Amino acid sequence: MTDKVSLPAPRDGSPGEPLLVAEGLTKHFPIMGGFPVKRRIGAVQAVDGVDLTVRAGESFGLVGESGCGKSTTGRLLTRLLEPTAGRISYRGEDITRAGRRQLAPIRSEIQMIFQDPYSSLNPRQTVGKIVSGPMEINGINPAGGREARVRELLDVVGLNPEHYNRFPHEFSGGQRQRIGVARALALEPKVIIADEPVSALDVSIQAQVVNLLGRLRREMGIAFLFIAHDLAVVRHFSQRVAVMYLGKIVEVGTREDIYGRPRHPYTHALLSAVPETHDADGTRRVGAPPGGSRGRIRLAGDVPSPVMPPSGCRFRTRCWKAQARCATEEPPLTRADGNTEGHLSACHFPEPPTVARNTEVILDPALRAAEDADGAGG
Amino acid sequence: MTSPSPAAPATEPGTAPAELIGRSPGQLMRRRFRRDRAGVVSAFVVVFFFLVAVGAPLISMVYGKDPTTTYGLNETGLLNQFGYPVQPNGGISGRFWFGLEPTLGRDVLTQLAYGIRTSLLIAAAATALCVVTGVLVGVTAGYLGGRTDYFLGRFIDLLLAFPQQLSFVAFTPVVYALFVSPEKETPTYLRVLTLILVLWALGWMGLARLLRGQVLSLREREFVEAAKVTGASPWRIITRELLPNLWTPILVQSTLMLPTLVTAEAGLSFIGVGVVEPTPDWGRMFANGAKYYESDVTYIFFPGLAMIIFVVAFNLLGDSVRDAFDPRTRR
Numbered sequence: 001m002t003d004k005v006s007l008p009a010p011r012d013g014s015p016g017e018p019l020l021v022a023e024g025l026t027k028h029f030p031i032m033g034g035f036p037v038k039r040r041i042g043a044v045q046a047v048d049g050v051d052l053t054v055r056a057g058e059s060f061g062l063v064g065e066s067g068c069g070k071s072t073t074g075r076l077l078t079r080l081l082e083p084t085a086g087r088i089s090y091r092g093e094d095i096t097r098a099g100r101r102q103l104a105p106i107r108s109e110i111q112m113i114f115q116d117p118y119s120s121l122n123p124r125q126t127v128g129k130i131v132s133g134p135m136e137i138n139g140i141n142p143a144g145g146r147e148a149r150v151r152e153l154l155d156v157v158g159l160n161p162e163h164y165n166r167f168p169h170e171f172s173g174g175q176r177q178r179i180g181v182a183r184a185l186a187l188e189p190k191v192i193i194a195d196e197p198v199s200a201l202d203v204s205i206q207a208q209v210v211n212l213l214g215r216l217r218r219e220m221g222i223a224f225l226f227i228a229h230d231l232a233v234v235r236h237f238s239q240r241v242a243v244m245y246l247g248k249i250v251e252v253g254t255r256e257d258i259y260g261r262p263r264h265p266y267t268h269a270l271l272s273a274v275p276e277t278h279d280a281d282g283t284r285r286v287g288a289p290p291g292g293s294r295g296r297i298r299l300a301g302d303v304p305s306p307v308m309p310p311s312g313c314r315f316r317t318r319c320w321k322a323q324a325r326c327a328t329e330e331p332p333l334t335r336a337d338g339n340t341e342g343h344l345s346a347c348h349f350p351e352p353p354t355v356a357r358n359t360e361v362i363l364d365p366a367l368r369a370a371e372d373a374d375g376a377g378g
Numbered sequence: 379m380t381s382p383s384p385a386a387p388a389t390e391p392g393t394a395p396a397e398l399i400g401r402s403p404g405q406l407m408r409r410r411f412r413r414d415r416a417g418v419v420s421a422f423v424v425v426f427f428f429l430v431a432v433g434a435p436l437i438s439m440v441y442g443k444d445p446t447t448t449y450g451l452n453e454t455g456l457l458n459q460f461g462y463p464v465q466p467n468g469g470i471s472g473r474f475w476f477g478l479e480p481t482l483g484r485d486v487l488t489q490l491a492y493g494i495r496t497s498l499l500i501a502a503a504a505t506a507l508c509v510v511t512g513v514l515v516g517v518t519a520g521y522l523g524g525r526t527d528y529f530l531g532r533f534i535d536l537l538l539a540f541p542q543q544l545s546f547v548a549f550t551p552v553v554y555a556l557f558v559s560p561e562k563e564t565p566t567y568l569r570v571l572t573l574i575l576v577l578w579a580l581g582w583m584g585l586a587r588l589l590r591g592q593v594l595s596l597r598e599r600e601f602v603e604a605a606k607v608t609g610a611s612p613w614r615i616i617t618r619e620l621l622p623n624l625w626t627p628i629l630v631q632s633t634l635m636l637p638t639l640v641t642a643e644a645g646l647s648f649i650g651v652g653v654v655e656p657t658p659d660w661g662r663m664f665a666n667g668a669k670y671y672e673s674d675v676t677y678i679f680f681p682g683l684a685m686i687i688f689v690v691a692f693n694l695l696g697d698s699v700r701d702a703f704d705p706r707t708r709r
Contacts, residue, residue: 075603078607080603080606080607100609100611103609104609107607107608107609108608108609110607111607111608112603112604112607114600114603114604115600116600119599119600119601120599120600120601120603120604121601122601122619122622122623123403123623124402124403124622124623125618125622126402133605133608133610133618134608134609137605137608137609137610137611137614138608138609167401167402167403169403170401180604183604183608187608
């Protein structure tokens with residue numbers, strides 16, 4: 001449907017050049033309490049000292065459990081939220097405290113795709129209005145008029161351009177997400193921050209939308225910060241991946257590093273949770289490590305409250321390797337022995353760089369008791 | 379529905395691809411409204427009342443009477459020695475369709491038409507002011523939040539704490555006194571203006587409250603964030619993103635507010651702090667009617683019936699508008 005349409009030429013800027021850089025990015029949401037005078041009694045440390053770099057043309061994946069600060073990081077980078085501390089720069093220009101007018105020239109280059117396709121489109125506006133809105137706001141008048149451009153964009157994202165006058169409620173979730181993508185593309189951005197763009201969609205639709213984003217990245221050279229909790233989707237889409245836990249990045253590296261040679265125990269635990277699937281003939285395992293069976297890691301308990309995160313290493317309360325040092329000393333995000341360049345992990349006692357595992361790690365006592373009983377009975 | 383695949387573009391069978399014009403929520407609302415028979419009938423009734431109000435002079439001209447002439451005093455044989463109409467049923471005749479007013483002998487039909495005119499004018503003006511104020515305050519409080527929201531909220535609480543009817547009665551003479559010294563006669567236009575002001579001052583808070591809550595929930599929606607990401611100004615976000623989503627509560631609230639204010643105005647005139655003689659007024663007809671109803675029940679019948687029909691029709695209209703906007707409503 002879209003091969004006839006010429007996509008806009010790739011953006012200028014050589015691939016690999018750092019576009020969007022965050023240094024020590026921190027967001028603490030204050031908790032107010034007290035009566036009659038409200039005062040600050042604490043803070044949710046949603047994001048606490050995150051460093052990341054999105055390079056031109058690449059897809060940078062950000063994974064982690066719910067509530068680990070992924071989405072907050074995305075919203076900080078688009079300046080929807082004001083950072084408590086840290087620095088955000090775009091192409092070397094500091095935009096941490098820039099106001100709306102100062103941001104105006106950069107706004108068009110950093111766009112966002114939202115998680116919920118049902119609340120991210122204004123129900124009272126037509127598709128045409130939704131997609132042309134950003135052009136109107138930024139005073140962009142493309143050759144041939146805005147309407148023609150909107151129809152072109154709808155075609156690019158795989159929608160019928162005749163849907164110009166329709167309303168969001170007439171579309172399915174996948175189609176709505178495509179409208180959201182078209183809106184993000186309207187300003188010809190260089191970076192798109194995709195905040196769990198497929199997690200609200202059907203599995204069958206997820207692949208279509210991810211492939212659409214992948215095509216846009218390749219053909220238009222748009223860099224992506226891809227926020228997701230689905231490891232398989234990130235593996236499919238991102239060249240570099242960062243793993244977040246409780247507001248901090250615990251491991252960052254290339255896709256091959258993270259999925260093939262992870263070092264941080266949390267990354268190991270996450271990867272062991274990816275379900276293994278077999279082909280019909282049972283030969284090839286998808287998601288399984290090359291060679292050897294895979295022991296599973298089951299963490300105990302919940303993620304600690306970000307109001308009072310554990311001292312030292314934040315993962316220590318759920319880590320099977322935790323020692324006294326982990327409680328006192330926060331592990332820096334560094335290149336561990338045997339890691340490739342750019343593969344950083346924050347752990348005092350990194351795991352061996354493989355996902356193959358012979359022993360099962362079960363931290364939950366109740367679960368272990370149940371499995372033991374199962375084993376004894378069967 | 380699924381996402382379109384290249385093989386099958388998402389066009390419904392039977393629709394020509396060239397005419398893929400979607401129906402807006404507004405259009406859908408109008409379609410649903412047209413199917414609601416009670417709503418359509420009450421809409422006609424409401425329109426009829428507005429036509430009567432606007433066309434009162436026309437009715438007077440065609441009918442050949444006016445509301446101020448005291449027919450019963452000018453001509454003998456219409457009122458008896460006690461001041462009541464001679465003819466049965468309050469003096470209803472081919473000449474005076476709704477009968478005559480006791481004592482003064484004025485024509486009831488034109489009195490009612492002009493009375494509706496006065497009451498509706500006051501209520502409509504007060505409603506318009508209330509809606510504008512409610513939208514301004516509510517949207518401001520909801521969108522800005524924080525300290526602004528807190529102080530506006532406490533101000534609304536303060537005004538809501540006033541007992542409404544009592545405050546109307548107490549404050550109306552005070553406001554009159556502000557405009558004109560108590561010894562002088564208050565001009566009619568000032569009385570009307572005062573009534574509008576008093577009804578407005580204590581009438582806008584409900585809508586403001588409601589809209590504040592709506593804006594609070596709307597502004598967290600992702601489409602507002604999407605607009606912010608593209609660099610939209612707060613003004614644009616309020617007018618283009620939020621207000622179109624607020625028309626439903628605004629419309630529903632104002633259709634329910636108008637009959638309330640009509641009755642409130644009638645109540646004030648009934649008590650005697652509203653519009654005074656010789657300006658015809660709906661509420662004052664009740665006051666007069668109450669004086670005579672033991673001897674001449676017909677006089678209160680027509681204004682009362684008209685008021686009941688009007689208020690019921692307007693409330694039904696408000697309900698239907700709400701149902702039409704929200705298809706999930708089940709009654």
